[in-house]
Amino acid sequence: MEKPWLKWYDPGVPASINYPEKPLKDMFNQNAAANPDRPYxxxxxxxxxxxxANRFARKLANSFLSLGIKKGDRVAIMxxxxxxxxxxxxxxxxxGAVAVPTNPMATVRELIHQFKDSGAICVVAWxxxxxxxxxxxQEQSAFLSHVIVFRAEKDKFQFSDRVIKYEDLLEGSKENEPDIKVSHKDLAMLQYTGGTTGVSKGCMLSNFNILSQAYQDHYWFRNSYADLPYLKxxxxxPLYHIYGFNTNININKVAGGCAILVTVPTIDHILDAIDMHEPNFYAAVPAMIFGLKEHPRTTSSKIRSIKGMICGSSPLAVEVMKRFxxxxxxxxxxxxxxxxxxxxxTCTPFGKRKPGSVGLPWPDIDIKIVDxxxxxxxxxxxxxxELIARGPNIMSGYWNNEAETANAIRDGWLYTGDIAYxxxxxxxxxxxxxKDMILSSGFNVYPREIDEVIYELPQVFKxxxxxxxxxxxxxxxxxxxVLNPGASLTEEEVLRHxxxxxxxxxVPKYIEFIDELPLTPVGKPMRNELRKRELEKFKK
Known part of the structure; x- marks a missing residue:
């Protein structure tokens, strides 16, 4: 197929990459052997x-084995x-255990769904x-056999053979590399997302999928850190989000650099990390860039240590980009x-940008726009x-969900559900x-899930x-x-629910009580019409 985008690639970015057929652990071990004293x-x-880090990871891996966790078992990390x-x-x-990144902000109800769906038998949790x-x-609401807790304050948990203190578990564990054969084809991660119905689905990402993306990351961004000692x-x-994981941990499988972790990303904490450690690469969302642009400390900070950036989740206003x-x-x-x-x-190259564009397909990624x-x-x-894509980084399917997999992947192409040109x-x-997905601060929010929660209120008609x-x-x-006739309900009651x-x-930021919703002929709310009305208000 024709690839008109190749001519706009930055110098040194190849049209195709020779990806090694290695499991992710080999790349990490390789970095640890080459630079054991480099910050990770x-x-x-x-x-x-x-x-x-390699010593700690080996100890925890051997601890997993001692608990009966084996290759292919799912381990949630929260x-x-x-x-x-x-x-x-x-x-x-x-x-070869399958990591299940888990949102620590999720409710018990949401966690039960994810743990049940993935079949996770262990949770490693803060x-x-x-x-x-x-x-x-304790309630046996899922299939869990162990919860491993780290950074626990004294007497907060009653530890047992099933609820285990992380630090104690590592203390008595072996430091040797586990002798487990893992292939590049083996499943490495179940990254949960939402579907058109709002039901969370596990994207099956193999070692090869994830490592391919790491190589694509490195070749696309390396010009921004090529003259520096190493990537920082x-x-x-958040690391449980694919964006945070990929642009901080995964990229370093190939780049061999380090990640500066910020647990609570307030603008002050971000500036503290910049001033203390002088990072050279930053993956952000518009809210972070906007906040840094407005903060009085930014101009006197070490913000100029940053040489390369990617902004994702939603479009960044041109004037905000320019000022930052x-x-x-x-x-x-x-x-x-x-x-x-x-x-x-896709990503914009460093050498050429177009306002409103999400850029060019990365090496070895084919994209078509179909009817x-x-x-x-x-x-x-x-x-x-509709934008459809194929490439080495694309999942094999949704975990235990053949119907959704068949709908999303057809003849080797992933149908994204996004409209583009x-x-x-x-x-x-x-x-x-x-899909009617909402992107809020980098998180996928599915309207139907919110609708279903609000429908639990007996006062609600639509x-x-x-x-x-x-x-x-x-x-x-x-x-x-829209309330039922004679019903009474306040905004605060809805938000509390x-x-x-x-x-x-x-949780909705805005609640508006109206007399009627615009409906399709079969009685479904017309989200597009409501969005259109709100956009008109916004423009005014």
Whole structure:
């Protein structure tokens, strides 16, 4: 197929890459052997070198084996950006266990679904959220056999042979490399996302999928750090999100650099990390860039240590981009991707940008725009249609979900559900989402899930959630509600109900009570019409 985008690649970015057929653990072991004293994880004022991280990961991997966790078993990791999250991930790779990144903000109800669906038998959890996993273990709401808790305060948990203190587990464990054969074809991660129905699905990512993406990351961004001793990423995006994982931990499988972990990414904490450790690469979302642009400390900070950046999740306002680049001296690239693609499909090159574009397909990624009705006819240049893709980084399917897999992957192509077009230079532009997903601060929010929670209120006759423009978050959730005749309900009552049942980023920011919703002929709320009305208000 024709690839008009290749001519716009930055110098040194190849059209194709020779990916090694290695498991992820081999890449980590290779880095640890080559540079055992190089920082791998920086957290506050502490540093964990590659050699130390490898020793900790081996100890935890051997501990997993002693608990009966074997190759192919699923291990959930539930934590903000602490070093233990990464150590647990590396330990899974070492024995061929399948890591299940888990949002620590998820409610018990959401966790039960993910643990049941994945069949996770163990959870490694930060003490601040581990009580939810312990509750599920004790109530036997899923298939868990163990919860391993790290950074627990004294007497907070009743530890036992099933609820185990991380630090005690490692203390008595062996430091040898586990003798477990792992192939590049083996499943490495179940990255959960949402579907068109709002039901979370596990994207099956192999060692090869993830490592392919790491090589693509490295070749695309390496010009920004090629003249530096090594890559130092500023890790503010959550590691349980594919974006945070890929642009901080995964890229370093090839780059051999380190990640500076920020657990609570307030603008002050981000600036503290910049001033203390001087990162040279930063993966962000618009809200972070906007916050740094506005913060009075930014101009006197060491922000100019950053040489390369990627911004994802939603479009970045041109004036915000321009001002931040003036402050930092860094060039911001913008990208597009999905959990199903190990993160990135397209990204703007450093040498050429077009306003509103998500850039060019990465090496070895093929993209076509096809008609929405049949998904078979390729659209002319400049005409919108559904974006479909194929490449080495794309998942094999959804875990235990043949129907959704068959719908998403057809004849080797991933049907993204996103509406886009390609211009004459091969730059891609996202027009709309075929799915009604809302992107808020980098998180996928599915309106139907919010609708179902609000429908639990007996006063509600009809409800419909949409995304509305938000300069900081990209989008925020707004729910429209039609009450039953004679019913009474306040905004605060709705929000309180949602907070008890949904993660914080899914809770609507706005509630509007209206007399009627625009409906299709079969009685379904017309989200597009509501979005159109809100966009008109926003423009005014």
């Amino acid at each position: 994880l920086i957290f506050g004022d502490s540093t964990i070198t590659y050699g130390e 934590s903000p950006n602490y070093p233990e999250y990464v150590i647990a991930l590396e330990a899974c790779y070492k024995i 003490a601040g959220v581990a009580d939810k996993a312990v509750q599920i273990l 990423t500023l890790c503010c995006m 680049e003036e402050l930092s001296g860094a060039t911001i690239t913008e990208g597009y991707g999905l959990s199903e693609t190990s993160n990135v499909l 929405i009705a049949t998904g078979k006819s390729e659209m002319p240049v400049g005409e919108p249609g 390609m211009d004459e230079d091969g730059f891609f532009f996202i027009v709309d989402r075929k 409800t419909c959630a949409i995304g509305v423009p938000d300069e900081k978050r990209g989008e925020s959730v707004k729910s429209f509600i 949602c907070r008890e049942r949904l993660s914080a980023y899914k």
